[in-house]
Amino acid sequence: MTKTDFPPSIKSRPVYGVLEPRPGAMHLIIADGEGAEAVAEMFAKAADAPAMLAKSHILYTAGPNGTDAWDRVAALGAAQAQHAASVPTLLFRLARVLQNTPMGAQIYLTGSEGLMGQAERDIMVLGFPHVDIQKEHRGSTVRRVQCVHCKGITENVKTDPFQCSHCGLHLYVRDHYSRRIAAFQGVNIDAEDKGLIPAAVERFK
Amino acid sequence: MSLDFKYGFDDFFRDETFVDDFTYRNSPQNIRRFPFPFDRDDYMYSVNMEPHVPGRKGSVFEKTFDVDEHYLSEMRDRARILAHDPLRCQSLPHMTLAGWDLLELIMETKAREYPQWFSLTKDGNRWHWINRPLGIDHKFTFLDESTLPYGPMEYITRQTQGDFTLQDEREGTLWVDAGMVTTQADWSLDFDIGMSFHEWHAPVPLAHEKGIFDRALKFLLKLQHGAPVRRFNWTMTVNPLLDTAPETYPEWGHMRTRLTQENMGSMMHLRVELQTLYRLPRSNAIAFDIRAYLGKFEELVQVPKWGRRLHRVVRDLHPDLATYKGFIRNRDAMAEWLSKYDDGAPTSPGWWPED
Secondary structure, eight states: OOSSOOOSOOTTSOOOOOOOOOOOSOEEEEEETTHHHHHHHHHHHOTTHHHHHTTEEEEEEOOTTOOOOHHHHHTTOOSEEEEOSSHHHHHHHHHHHHHTOOTTOEEEEEEOHHHHHHHHHHHHHTTOOGGGEEEEEOSOOOEEEEETTTOOEEEEEOEESEEOTTTOOEEEEEEEEETTTTEEEEEESSSSSTTOOOOOEEOOO | OOOOOOOOOOSSSOOOOSSTTOOOOOOHHHHHTOOOOOSSSOOOOOOOOEEOOOOSTTSTTSSSSOOOTTHHHHHHHHHHHHHHOGGGEEEOGGGHHHHHHHHHHHHHHHHHHOTTTEEEEEETTEEEEEETTTTEEEEEETTOGGGSSSOHHHHHHTTSSSEEEEEEEETTEEEEEEEEOSSOBSOOHHHHTTEEHHHHTTTOTTTTTTTHHHHHHHHHHTOOTTOOEEEEEEEEEESSOSOBOSTTHHHHGGGGGOOOTTTHHHHEEEEEEEEEEEEOTTTOOEEEEEEEEEEEHHHHTTSHHHHHHHHHHHHHSOHHHHHHTTOGGGHHHHHHHHHTTOOSOOOOSSSOSOO
8 A cells, every 4th residue: 555645536546556576677766756765665675685776777856845865776776777857857868768678677666646657658658568567656745737728737736726837727636637648637716707716725745 | 632511501400509609509399309318306327328229200319320400510510629629539549440440330320320411332442421411422442541531530520410439448448549529518538538437437426436437337348249328418508518628618617607597598508418339340449429419498498397307306416416517506596497397296207208
Protein backbone atom coordinates (compact mmCIF):
# COMPACT_ATOMS: atom_id res chain seq x y z
CA MET A 1 0.00 0.00 0.00
CA THR A 2 1.04 3.57 -0.63
CA LYS A 3 2.86 5.40 2.12
CA THR A 4 1.21 8.71 1.17
CA ASP A 5 -2.16 9.17 2.86
CA PHE A 6 -4.45 10.42 0.06
CA PRO A 7 -8.07 11.47 0.77
CA PRO A 8 -10.78 9.07 -0.51
CA SER A 9 -10.90 9.50 -4.24
CA ILE A 10 -12.19 8.24 -7.54
CA LYS A 11 -11.48 5.45 -9.95
CA SER A 12 -9.27 7.13 -12.51
CA ARG A 13 -6.81 8.26 -9.85
CA PRO A 14 -3.62 6.22 -10.12
CA VAL A 15 -2.97 3.73 -7.34
CA TYR A 16 0.54 3.71 -5.96
CA GLY A 17 2.39 0.93 -4.20
CA VAL A 18 5.79 0.43 -2.61
CA LEU A 19 8.84 -0.24 -4.77
CA GLU A 20 10.07 -3.82 -4.56
CA PRO A 21 13.32 -5.04 -6.11
CA ARG A 22 12.57 -7.49 -8.91
CA PRO A 23 14.87 -9.51 -11.15
CA GLY A 24 15.48 -7.75 -14.45
CA ALA A 25 17.84 -7.31 -17.40
CA MET A 26 18.46 -3.79 -16.11
CA HIS A 27 16.92 -1.42 -13.57
CA LEU A 28 15.78 2.03 -14.70
CA ILE A 29 14.96 4.25 -11.74
CA ILE A 30 13.31 7.66 -12.05
CA ALA A 31 12.78 9.79 -8.95
CA ASP A 32 12.29 13.31 -7.69
CA GLY A 33 12.39 14.97 -4.26
CA GLU A 34 11.58 12.58 -1.41
CA GLY A 35 11.56 9.68 -3.90
CA ALA A 36 15.29 9.37 -3.09
CA GLU A 37 14.24 7.73 0.19
CA ALA A 38 12.06 5.17 -1.58
CA VAL A 39 14.96 4.28 -3.88
CA ALA A 40 17.32 3.82 -0.94
CA GLU A 41 14.78 1.67 0.90
CA MET A 42 14.25 -0.51 -2.15
CA PHE A 43 17.97 -1.23 -2.47
CA ALA A 44 18.10 -1.98 1.26
CA LYS A 45 15.56 -4.77 0.63
CA ALA A 46 17.45 -6.29 -2.31
CA ALA A 47 18.93 -9.75 -1.77
CA ASP A 48 22.08 -8.74 -3.65
CA ALA A 49 22.16 -4.95 -3.71
CA PRO A 50 25.65 -4.59 -5.29
CA ALA A 51 24.66 -6.82 -8.24
CA MET A 52 21.42 -4.87 -8.70
CA LEU A 53 23.23 -1.51 -8.49
CA ALA A 54 25.69 -2.70 -11.14
CA LYS A 55 22.73 -2.93 -13.59
CA SER A 56 20.97 0.26 -12.42
CA HIS A 57 20.51 3.65 -14.09
CA ILE A 58 19.02 6.41 -11.91
CA LEU A 59 17.59 9.71 -13.18
CA TYR A 60 16.85 12.18 -10.41
CA THR A 61 15.68 15.77 -10.03
CA ALA A 62 14.55 17.98 -7.16
CA GLY A 63 10.90 17.82 -6.08
CA PRO A 64 8.32 20.57 -6.69
CA ASN A 65 8.65 21.59 -3.02
CA GLY A 66 12.41 22.09 -3.47
CA THR A 67 13.54 18.88 -1.75
CA ASP A 68 16.83 17.83 -3.35
CA ALA A 69 18.34 14.61 -1.97
CA TRP A 70 20.82 14.07 -4.79
CA ASP A 71 23.60 13.30 -2.33
CA ARG A 72 21.60 10.35 -1.08
CA VAL A 73 21.08 9.07 -4.62
CA ALA A 74 24.71 9.57 -5.64
CA ALA A 75 25.92 7.71 -2.55
CA LEU A 76 24.06 4.53 -3.59
CA GLY A 77 26.72 3.77 -6.19
CA ALA A 78 24.57 2.85 -9.18
CA ALA A 79 26.34 2.06 -12.44
CA GLN A 80 24.86 5.27 -13.90
CA ALA A 81 23.14 8.19 -12.16
CA GLN A 82 22.34 11.68 -13.41
CA HIS A 83 21.02 14.75 -11.62
CA ALA A 84 18.65 16.60 -13.97
CA ALA A 85 17.97 20.32 -13.62
CA SER A 86 14.19 19.95 -13.88
CA VAL A 87 11.45 17.49 -14.79
CA PRO A 88 11.49 18.50 -18.49
CA THR A 89 15.27 18.00 -18.71
CA LEU A 90 14.92 14.68 -16.92
CA LEU A 91 12.36 13.61 -19.55
CA PHE A 92 14.78 14.51 -22.36
CA ARG A 93 17.40 12.29 -20.76
CA LEU A 94 14.82 9.57 -20.24
CA ALA A 95 13.92 9.57 -23.95
CA ARG A 96 17.57 8.87 -24.81
CA VAL A 97 18.03 6.25 -22.10
CA LEU A 98 14.89 4.39 -23.22
CA GLN A 99 16.44 3.87 -26.68
CA ASN A 100 18.91 1.51 -25.02
CA THR A 101 16.59 0.01 -22.44
CA PRO A 102 15.86 -3.62 -23.30
CA MET A 103 12.45 -5.25 -22.94
CA GLY A 104 12.60 -7.14 -19.68
CA ALA A 105 14.08 -4.17 -17.87
CA GLN A 106 12.44 -3.27 -14.57
CA ILE A 107 11.33 0.35 -14.28
CA TYR A 108 10.82 2.12 -10.94
CA LEU A 109 9.11 5.53 -10.63
CA THR A 110 8.94 7.39 -7.34
CA GLY A 111 8.31 10.88 -6.03
CA SER A 112 5.64 13.35 -7.17
CA GLU A 113 2.60 12.44 -9.23
CA GLY A 114 3.56 14.83 -12.03
CA LEU A 115 6.96 13.23 -12.54
CA MET A 116 5.68 9.65 -12.34
CA GLY A 117 2.76 10.35 -14.69
CA GLN A 118 4.86 11.98 -17.39
CA ALA A 119 7.61 9.37 -17.19
CA GLU A 120 5.06 6.53 -17.35
CA ARG A 121 3.37 8.15 -20.36
CA ASP A 122 6.68 8.34 -22.26
CA ILE A 123 7.64 4.79 -21.28
CA MET A 124 4.30 3.22 -22.23
CA VAL A 125 4.29 4.90 -25.65
CA LEU A 126 7.33 2.74 -26.45
CA GLY A 127 5.43 -0.42 -25.56
CA PHE A 128 7.01 -1.36 -22.24
CA PRO A 129 4.45 -3.51 -20.43
CA HIS A 130 2.85 -1.84 -17.43
CA VAL A 131 3.59 -4.93 -15.31
CA ASP A 132 7.29 -4.01 -15.55
CA ILE A 133 6.65 -0.50 -14.17
CA GLN A 134 6.30 0.13 -10.43
CA LYS A 135 5.30 3.42 -8.83
CA GLU A 136 5.61 4.72 -5.30
CA HIS A 137 4.38 8.14 -4.30
CA ARG A 138 6.63 10.19 -1.99
CA GLY A 139 6.71 13.82 -1.01
CA SER A 140 4.69 16.60 -2.58
CA THR A 141 1.02 16.04 -3.53
CA VAL A 142 0.82 19.07 -5.85
CA ARG A 143 -1.06 18.31 -9.05
CA ARG A 144 -0.42 18.71 -12.73
CA VAL A 145 -3.69 19.97 -14.22
CA GLN A 146 -4.90 20.39 -17.79
CA CYS A 147 -7.36 23.21 -18.46
CA VAL A 148 -10.20 21.51 -20.36
CA HIS A 149 -10.93 24.81 -22.13
CA CYS A 150 -7.57 25.99 -23.52
CA LYS A 151 -5.79 22.59 -23.04
CA GLY A 152 -2.84 24.30 -21.35
CA ILE A 153 -1.10 22.45 -18.51
CA THR A 154 -0.48 24.17 -15.19
CA GLU A 155 2.22 22.45 -13.13
CA ASN A 156 2.41 22.16 -9.35
CA VAL A 157 -1.14 23.25 -8.56
CA LYS A 158 -1.56 23.66 -4.81
CA THR A 159 -4.97 25.29 -4.44
CA ASP A 160 -8.52 24.61 -5.51
CA PRO A 161 -9.72 26.64 -7.31
CA PHE A 162 -6.68 28.05 -9.12
CA GLN A 163 -6.09 30.25 -12.13
CA CYS A 164 -5.05 28.64 -15.42
CA SER A 165 -1.51 29.77 -16.20
CA HIS A 166 -2.40 29.97 -19.90
CA CYS A 167 -5.93 31.34 -20.47
CA GLY A 168 -6.44 32.85 -17.01
CA LEU A 169 -9.80 31.19 -16.31
CA HIS A 170 -10.45 30.19 -12.70
CA LEU A 171 -10.58 26.40 -12.55
CA TYR A 172 -11.63 23.80 -10.02
CA VAL A 173 -9.73 20.53 -10.04
CA ARG A 174 -12.03 17.70 -11.06
CA ASP A 175 -10.94 14.37 -9.56
CA HIS A 176 -10.47 12.90 -13.03
CA TYR A 177 -7.02 11.82 -14.20
CA SER A 178 -5.73 11.04 -17.69
CA ARG A 179 -2.66 8.80 -17.91
CA ARG A 180 -2.25 9.80 -21.56
CA ILE A 181 -1.94 13.48 -20.63
CA ALA A 182 -0.51 12.69 -17.17
CA ALA A 183 -2.75 15.35 -15.66
CA PHE A 184 -5.93 16.01 -13.74
CA GLN A 185 -8.77 17.95 -15.35
CA GLY A 186 -9.42 21.62 -14.56
CA VAL A 187 -12.89 23.06 -15.23
CA ASN A 188 -14.04 26.71 -15.13
CA ILE A 189 -15.62 27.36 -11.73
CA ASP A 190 -17.58 30.51 -12.59
CA ALA A 191 -18.99 29.54 -15.99
CA GLU A 192 -22.54 29.74 -14.62
CA ASP A 193 -22.15 32.69 -12.26
CA LYS A 194 -19.42 34.89 -13.75
CA GLY A 195 -17.09 36.32 -11.13
CA LEU A 196 -18.39 34.13 -8.32
CA ILE A 197 -15.10 32.49 -7.36
CA PRO A 198 -14.76 30.80 -3.96
CA ALA A 199 -11.64 31.47 -1.92
CA ALA A 200 -8.75 29.21 -2.90
CA VAL A 201 -8.09 26.39 -0.43
CA GLU A 202 -4.70 24.69 -0.24
CA ARG A 203 -5.61 21.08 -1.03
CA PHE A 204 -2.31 19.85 -2.43
CA LYS A 205 1.06 20.39 -0.72
CA MET B 1 -11.17 15.29 -52.40
CA SER B 2 -13.49 16.70 -49.79
CA LEU B 3 -16.83 16.14 -48.15
CA ASP B 4 -18.95 19.06 -49.29
CA PHE B 5 -22.56 18.72 -48.25
CA LYS B 6 -25.46 19.88 -50.38
CA TYR B 7 -28.15 20.02 -47.71
CA GLY B 8 -31.48 18.78 -49.09
CA PHE B 9 -33.81 20.56 -46.67
CA ASP B 10 -37.42 19.82 -47.52
CA ASP B 11 -40.84 19.19 -45.92
CA PHE B 12 -39.29 16.44 -43.79
CA PHE B 13 -35.73 17.56 -43.00
CA ARG B 14 -35.93 20.71 -40.90
CA ASP B 15 -33.59 23.67 -41.39
CA GLU B 16 -32.84 24.74 -37.81
CA THR B 17 -30.04 25.70 -35.41
CA PHE B 18 -28.64 24.36 -32.12
CA VAL B 19 -26.76 27.56 -31.27
CA ASP B 20 -27.24 31.35 -31.26
CA ASP B 21 -30.93 31.82 -32.23
CA PHE B 22 -31.84 28.20 -31.28
CA THR B 23 -34.54 27.57 -33.87
CA TYR B 24 -34.57 23.83 -33.08
CA ARG B 25 -37.99 22.33 -32.31
CA ASN B 26 -39.89 19.09 -32.80
CA SER B 27 -42.80 18.78 -35.21
CA PRO B 28 -46.07 17.45 -33.68
CA GLN B 29 -45.46 13.99 -35.18
CA ASN B 30 -41.89 13.96 -33.86
CA ILE B 31 -43.06 14.71 -30.31
CA ARG B 32 -45.15 11.51 -30.39
CA ARG B 33 -42.07 9.45 -31.21
CA PHE B 34 -39.81 11.10 -28.61
CA PRO B 35 -37.90 8.39 -26.70
CA PHE B 36 -39.29 9.21 -23.28
CA PRO B 37 -36.91 7.32 -20.97
CA PHE B 38 -38.94 6.79 -17.78
CA ASP B 39 -40.98 3.61 -17.61
CA ARG B 40 -42.13 4.39 -14.03
CA ASP B 41 -42.55 7.45 -11.80
CA ASP B 42 -39.09 7.34 -10.19
CA TYR B 43 -35.51 6.91 -11.36
CA MET B 44 -32.29 5.30 -10.14
CA TYR B 45 -29.35 3.86 -12.08
CA SER B 46 -29.55 0.34 -13.35
CA VAL B 47 -27.80 -1.71 -16.01
CA ASN B 48 -30.89 -1.27 -18.15
CA MET B 49 -29.66 -3.08 -21.26
CA GLU B 50 -31.88 -4.87 -23.75
CA PRO B 51 -31.29 -6.33 -27.21
CA HIS B 52 -31.26 -3.64 -29.92
CA VAL B 53 -33.88 -5.29 -32.12
CA PRO B 54 -36.42 -3.52 -34.37
CA GLY B 55 -39.16 -1.98 -32.23
CA ARG B 56 -42.57 -0.45 -32.68
CA LYS B 57 -43.26 1.04 -36.13
CA GLY B 58 -42.67 4.79 -36.22
CA SER B 59 -40.67 4.75 -32.98
CA VAL B 60 -36.95 5.54 -32.70
CA PHE B 61 -36.46 1.79 -32.30
CA GLU B 62 -37.95 0.91 -35.67
CA LYS B 63 -34.59 1.15 -37.45
CA THR B 64 -31.04 0.34 -36.32
CA PHE B 65 -29.78 3.90 -36.89
CA ASP B 66 -32.72 6.25 -36.54
CA VAL B 67 -32.73 9.06 -39.15
CA ASP B 68 -35.20 11.76 -38.16
CA GLU B 69 -36.27 15.26 -39.18
CA HIS B 70 -33.22 16.83 -37.50
CA TYR B 71 -30.66 14.85 -39.54
CA LEU B 72 -29.37 17.55 -41.86
CA SER B 73 -29.29 20.30 -39.25
CA GLU B 74 -27.43 18.02 -36.85
CA MET B 75 -24.81 17.21 -39.49
CA ARG B 76 -24.39 20.92 -40.22
CA ASP B 77 -23.92 21.57 -36.49
CA ARG B 78 -21.29 18.80 -36.28
CA ALA B 79 -19.35 20.29 -39.21
CA ARG B 80 -19.44 23.69 -37.47
CA ILE B 81 -18.10 22.25 -34.22
CA LEU B 82 -15.33 20.26 -35.92
CA ALA B 83 -14.20 23.32 -37.85
CA HIS B 84 -13.86 25.13 -34.54
CA ASP B 85 -12.27 22.27 -32.56
CA PRO B 86 -10.85 19.29 -34.50
CA LEU B 87 -9.96 17.54 -31.21
CA ARG B 88 -13.61 16.48 -30.95
CA CYS B 89 -12.81 13.67 -33.39
CA GLN B 90 -9.78 11.52 -32.62
CA SER B 91 -8.64 7.99 -33.34
CA LEU B 92 -5.53 6.36 -31.89
CA PRO B 93 -3.42 4.70 -34.61
CA HIS B 94 -4.49 1.11 -33.87
CA MET B 95 -8.21 1.95 -34.32
CA THR B 96 -8.37 2.48 -38.09
CA LEU B 97 -9.64 -1.04 -38.77
CA ALA B 98 -12.44 -0.52 -36.23
CA GLY B 99 -13.29 2.67 -38.12
CA TRP B 100 -13.73 0.65 -41.33
CA ASP B 101 -15.88 -1.82 -39.42
CA LEU B 102 -18.11 1.04 -38.30
CA LEU B 103 -18.29 2.54 -41.78
CA GLU B 104 -19.38 -0.80 -43.17
CA LEU B 105 -21.99 -1.33 -40.46
CA ILE B 106 -23.56 2.08 -40.97
CA MET B 107 -23.48 2.08 -44.76
CA GLU B 108 -24.90 -1.42 -45.13
CA THR B 109 -27.59 -0.81 -42.51
CA LYS B 110 -28.73 2.57 -43.77
CA ALA B 111 -28.81 1.40 -47.38
CA ARG B 112 -31.00 -1.53 -46.31
CA GLU B 113 -33.31 0.38 -43.96
CA TYR B 114 -33.62 3.70 -45.84
CA PRO B 115 -33.27 2.86 -49.56
CA GLN B 116 -34.98 6.15 -50.48
CA TRP B 117 -32.06 8.12 -48.98
CA PHE B 118 -28.96 5.88 -48.98
CA SER B 119 -27.46 3.45 -51.45
CA LEU B 120 -24.39 1.23 -51.33
CA THR B 121 -23.16 -0.89 -54.21
CA LYS B 122 -20.05 -3.06 -54.10
CA ASP B 123 -17.73 -4.45 -56.74
CA GLY B 124 -15.29 -6.35 -54.55
CA ASN B 125 -13.59 -3.67 -52.45
CA ARG B 126 -14.66 -0.91 -54.84
CA TRP B 127 -17.67 0.66 -53.14
CA HIS B 128 -20.14 3.29 -54.33
CA TRP B 129 -21.94 5.25 -51.59
CA ILE B 130 -24.81 7.63 -52.20
CA ASN B 131 -26.24 9.82 -49.42
CA ARG B 132 -29.04 11.74 -51.13
CA PRO B 133 -30.10 14.06 -48.24
CA LEU B 134 -26.51 15.35 -47.92
CA GLY B 135 -25.80 15.29 -51.65
CA ILE B 136 -22.92 12.80 -51.50
CA ASP B 137 -22.01 10.42 -54.33
CA HIS B 138 -18.63 8.80 -53.66
CA LYS B 139 -16.69 5.88 -55.06
CA PHE B 140 -13.89 4.60 -52.85
CA THR B 141 -11.91 1.47 -52.05
CA PHE B 142 -12.91 -0.29 -48.85
CA LEU B 143 -9.95 -0.56 -46.41
CA ASP B 144 -7.91 1.98 -48.43
CA GLU B 145 -7.78 5.22 -46.42
CA SER B 146 -6.25 7.17 -49.30
CA THR B 147 -9.55 6.96 -51.18
CA LEU B 148 -11.56 8.90 -48.56
CA PRO B 149 -11.30 12.58 -47.60
CA TYR B 150 -11.16 11.63 -43.89
CA GLY B 151 -10.37 8.52 -41.88
CA PRO B 152 -13.21 5.98 -42.12
CA MET B 153 -14.71 6.73 -38.68
CA GLU B 154 -14.71 10.48 -39.26
CA TYR B 155 -16.05 10.10 -42.80
CA ILE B 156 -19.10 8.10 -41.83
CA THR B 157 -19.85 9.84 -38.53
CA ARG B 158 -19.91 13.23 -40.23
CA GLN B 159 -22.94 11.71 -41.99
CA THR B 160 -24.55 9.95 -39.02
CA GLN B 161 -26.53 11.39 -36.12
CA GLY B 162 -25.20 10.52 -32.68
CA ASP B 163 -21.79 10.56 -31.04
CA PHE B 164 -19.66 7.46 -31.52
CA THR B 165 -16.81 5.98 -29.57
CA LEU B 166 -14.82 2.88 -30.49
CA GLN B 167 -13.61 0.65 -27.68
CA ASP B 168 -10.63 -1.64 -28.05
CA GLU B 169 -10.76 -4.79 -25.91
CA ARG B 170 -7.60 -5.95 -24.12
CA GLU B 171 -6.46 -6.90 -20.62
CA GLY B 172 -10.02 -7.82 -19.68
CA THR B 173 -11.44 -4.35 -20.12
CA LEU B 174 -12.49 -1.83 -22.77
CA TRP B 175 -10.40 1.18 -23.81
CA VAL B 176 -11.99 4.23 -25.40
CA ASP B 177 -9.41 4.66 -28.16
CA ALA B 178 -11.37 6.57 -30.81
CA GLY B 179 -14.42 8.76 -31.05
CA MET B 180 -16.53 11.44 -32.74
CA VAL B 181 -18.01 13.49 -29.93
CA THR B 182 -19.88 16.72 -30.66
CA THR B 183 -23.26 16.15 -28.95
CA GLN B 184 -22.08 15.21 -25.49
CA ALA B 185 -23.41 15.82 -22.01
CA ASP B 186 -20.31 17.38 -20.45
CA TRP B 187 -17.51 14.91 -21.08
CA SER B 188 -14.30 15.44 -23.03
CA LEU B 189 -13.11 12.92 -25.61
CA ASP B 190 -9.77 14.71 -25.77
CA PHE B 191 -9.26 14.10 -22.04
CA ASP B 192 -10.78 10.62 -21.83
CA ILE B 193 -9.32 9.03 -24.99
CA GLY B 194 -7.08 6.09 -24.09
CA MET B 195 -8.81 5.45 -20.76
CA SER B 196 -10.12 2.11 -19.52
CA PHE B 197 -13.83 1.51 -18.85
CA HIS B 198 -13.58 2.25 -15.12
CA GLU B 199 -11.31 5.24 -15.63
CA TRP B 200 -13.58 7.11 -18.00
CA HIS B 201 -16.63 6.51 -15.80
CA ALA B 202 -14.74 7.69 -12.70
CA PRO B 203 -16.64 10.97 -12.16
CA VAL B 204 -20.10 9.30 -12.09
CA PRO B 205 -21.49 9.31 -8.51
CA LEU B 206 -23.20 6.39 -6.71
CA ALA B 207 -22.91 3.92 -9.58
CA HIS B 208 -19.45 2.53 -8.70
CA GLU B 209 -20.60 1.72 -5.17
CA LYS B 210 -23.65 -0.06 -6.54
CA GLY B 211 -21.41 -2.23 -8.71
CA ILE B 212 -23.07 -0.86 -11.85
CA PHE B 213 -19.86 -0.53 -13.83
CA ASP B 214 -18.49 -3.95 -12.84
CA ARG B 215 -21.70 -5.58 -14.03
CA ALA B 216 -21.95 -3.44 -17.15
CA LEU B 217 -18.37 -4.27 -18.17
CA LYS B 218 -18.91 -7.98 -17.61
CA PHE B 219 -22.00 -7.77 -19.79
CA LEU B 220 -20.28 -5.80 -22.56
CA LEU B 221 -17.27 -8.10 -22.79
CA LYS B 222 -19.70 -10.86 -23.77
CA LEU B 223 -21.25 -8.74 -26.54
CA GLN B 224 -21.45 -10.77 -29.76
CA HIS B 225 -21.25 -9.60 -33.37
CA GLY B 226 -24.74 -9.35 -34.82
CA ALA B 227 -26.45 -9.01 -31.42
CA PRO B 228 -26.32 -5.29 -30.52
CA VAL B 229 -27.78 -3.97 -27.27
CA ARG B 230 -29.25 -0.65 -26.15
CA ARG B 231 -30.05 1.40 -23.07
CA PHE B 232 -31.21 4.90 -22.21
CA ASN B 233 -29.47 7.65 -20.35
CA TRP B 234 -30.80 11.16 -19.80
CA THR B 235 -30.07 14.60 -18.43
CA MET B 236 -31.44 18.14 -18.74
CA THR B 237 -30.17 20.86 -21.08
CA VAL B 238 -31.02 24.56 -21.07
CA ASN B 239 -31.61 25.67 -24.68
CA PRO B 240 -31.39 23.07 -27.46
CA LEU B 241 -27.62 22.78 -27.25
CA LEU B 242 -26.52 19.48 -28.72
CA ASP B 243 -22.96 20.45 -27.86
CA THR B 244 -22.68 20.78 -24.10
CA ALA B 245 -18.95 20.01 -24.04
CA PRO B 246 -16.75 20.86 -21.08
CA GLU B 247 -14.48 22.63 -23.56
CA THR B 248 -17.19 25.25 -24.25
CA TYR B 249 -18.73 25.32 -20.76
CA PRO B 250 -17.78 29.01 -20.28
CA GLU B 251 -19.93 29.75 -23.37
CA TRP B 252 -23.07 27.87 -22.29
CA GLY B 253 -22.88 27.50 -18.49
CA HIS B 254 -24.43 30.92 -17.82
CA MET B 255 -27.59 29.92 -19.72
CA ARG B 256 -28.51 27.83 -16.69
CA THR B 257 -29.03 31.03 -14.73
CA ARG B 258 -31.60 32.48 -17.14
CA LEU B 259 -34.56 30.22 -16.35
CA THR B 260 -37.89 31.60 -15.16
CA GLN B 261 -41.36 30.08 -14.82
CA GLU B 262 -42.24 31.99 -18.00
CA ASN B 263 -39.47 30.60 -20.23
CA MET B 264 -39.13 27.14 -18.61
CA GLY B 265 -41.38 25.41 -21.15
CA SER B 266 -39.41 26.56 -24.17
CA MET B 267 -35.87 26.73 -22.71
CA MET B 268 -35.62 23.56 -20.63
CA HIS B 269 -35.07 20.34 -22.55
CA LEU B 270 -35.12 16.73 -21.51
CA ARG B 271 -32.04 15.28 -23.18
CA VAL B 272 -32.33 11.56 -23.83
CA GLU B 273 -29.45 9.44 -25.00
CA LEU B 274 -30.33 6.28 -26.85
CA GLN B 275 -27.12 4.33 -26.41
CA THR B 276 -26.48 1.34 -28.63
CA LEU B 277 -23.50 -1.01 -28.66
CA TYR B 278 -22.21 -3.16 -31.51
CA ARG B 279 -19.42 -5.74 -31.59
CA LEU B 280 -17.41 -5.16 -34.76
CA PRO B 281 -16.36 -8.13 -36.88
CA ARG B 282 -12.72 -7.55 -37.99
CA SER B 283 -11.29 -5.47 -35.15
CA ASN B 284 -13.30 -7.11 -32.34
CA ALA B 285 -13.78 -3.54 -31.07
CA ILE B 286 -17.10 -2.31 -29.69
CA ALA B 287 -18.85 0.66 -31.29
CA PHE B 288 -20.80 2.80 -28.85
CA ASP B 289 -23.45 5.06 -30.40
CA ILE B 290 -24.74 7.82 -28.12
CA ARG B 291 -27.70 9.41 -29.89
CA ALA B 292 -29.07 12.52 -28.22
CA TYR B 293 -32.72 13.56 -28.52
CA LEU B 294 -33.87 16.94 -27.19
CA GLY B 295 -37.48 17.55 -26.13
CA LYS B 296 -38.71 20.90 -24.83
CA PHE B 297 -40.71 20.69 -21.61
CA GLU B 298 -43.64 22.41 -23.39
CA GLU B 299 -43.50 19.72 -26.08
CA LEU B 300 -43.32 16.75 -23.70
CA VAL B 301 -46.22 17.82 -21.49
CA GLN B 302 -48.49 17.64 -24.55
CA VAL B 303 -48.53 13.92 -23.70
CA PRO B 304 -50.46 13.86 -20.37
CA LYS B 305 -48.77 10.69 -19.11
CA TRP B 306 -45.31 12.15 -19.72
CA GLY B 307 -46.20 15.45 -18.01
CA ARG B 308 -47.30 13.66 -14.84
CA ARG B 309 -44.34 11.32 -14.79
CA LEU B 310 -41.65 13.88 -15.61
CA HIS B 311 -42.87 15.99 -12.69
CA ARG B 312 -42.57 13.07 -10.28
CA VAL B 313 -39.13 11.99 -11.49
CA VAL B 314 -37.66 15.51 -11.33
CA ARG B 315 -39.23 16.24 -7.94
CA ASP B 316 -37.97 13.02 -6.29
CA LEU B 317 -34.54 12.50 -7.90
CA HIS B 318 -31.59 11.81 -5.55
CA PRO B 319 -29.76 15.15 -5.09
CA ASP B 320 -26.37 13.61 -5.99
CA LEU B 321 -27.77 12.63 -9.38
CA ALA B 322 -29.34 16.05 -9.94
CA THR B 323 -25.94 17.57 -9.12
CA TYR B 324 -24.03 15.23 -11.45
CA LYS B 325 -26.53 15.82 -14.24
CA GLY B 326 -26.00 19.54 -13.75
CA PHE B 327 -29.50 20.75 -12.86
CA ILE B 328 -29.57 20.86 -9.06
CA ARG B 329 -29.74 24.65 -9.09
CA ASN B 330 -32.91 24.61 -11.22
CA ARG B 331 -34.53 21.43 -9.92
CA ASP B 332 -37.12 23.11 -7.68
CA ALA B 333 -38.12 25.59 -10.38
CA MET B 334 -38.44 22.74 -12.91
CA ALA B 335 -40.61 20.72 -10.52
CA GLU B 336 -42.76 23.79 -9.87
CA TRP B 337 -43.36 24.36 -13.57
CA LEU B 338 -44.07 20.67 -14.22
CA SER B 339 -46.47 20.39 -11.25
CA LYS B 340 -49.09 22.21 -13.33
CA TYR B 341 -49.20 19.13 -15.56
CA ASP B 342 -49.53 16.58 -12.76
CA ASP B 343 -53.08 16.08 -11.48
CA GLY B 344 -51.96 13.17 -9.31
CA ALA B 345 -53.63 10.55 -11.50
CA PRO B 346 -51.89 7.17 -11.71
CA THR B 347 -49.67 6.49 -14.76
CA SER B 348 -49.49 3.27 -16.71
CA PRO B 349 -46.26 1.24 -16.70
CA GLY B 350 -43.88 1.65 -19.63
CA TRP B 351 -42.82 4.72 -21.62
CA TRP B 352 -45.20 4.75 -24.60
CA PRO B 353 -47.39 7.86 -24.83
CA GLU B 354 -50.79 6.15 -24.65
CA ASP B 355 -50.65 2.64 -23.23
